[in-house]
Amino acid sequence: TLTPILLITFPAATQYFMWGKMRLPIGATFCVMTLHFGQWMNRIFNFYMWAWFPVNFTTPGLMIPSAIFLDVTLMMTGSYMFTALFGGMGWSLLFYPANWTWLAPFHLAVKHPSGPLMSVADLMGMGMC
Numbered sequence: 552t553l554t555p556i557l558l559i560t561f562p563a564a565t566q567y568f569m570w571g572k573m574r575l576p577i578g579a580t581f582c583v584m585t586l587h588f589g590q591w592m593n594r595i596f597n598f599y600m601w602a603w604f605p606v607n608f609t610t611p612g613l614m615i616p617s618a619i620f621l622d623v624t625l626m627m628t629g630s631y632m633f634t635a636l637f638g639g640m641g642w643s644l645l646f647y648p649a650n651w652t653w654l655a656p657f658h659l660a661v662k663h664p665s666g667p668l669m670s671v672a673d674l675m676g677m678g679m680c
Contacts, residue, residue, distance in 0.1 A: 576626035583618035
């Protein structure tokens with residue numbers, strides 16, 4: 552619940568600049584794509600190569616559909632107020648279903664070496680998703 556709330560500030564600021572100065576409704580998507588690139592570089596170099604932690608245990612939350620929705624809302628309305636109200640609401644509501652597709656394989660039950668039957672998602676801390 553904290554990720555979409557904290558991550559809307561930078562895409563909103565980028566969207567304000569790109570729409571206000573250049574009339575391009577791609578600010579949020581551009582910002583989220585560069586953020587995802589930086590997050591993947593962090594996870595690969597720091598978690599995997601440096602600490603040998605499994606990469607699929609450190610995958611970032613997918614925000615691309617939310618950013619596209621925010622940009623489409625601004626493009627359709629042309630208003631910062633309606634984009635903040637409806638686009639911001641859609642931003643947070645799309646976060647959970649957007650992550651279902653990559654979390655689905657981790658919900659298979661596995662027998663843990665220490666005894667309990669649990670899913671890989673429970674080990675990752677994403678069991679409730």
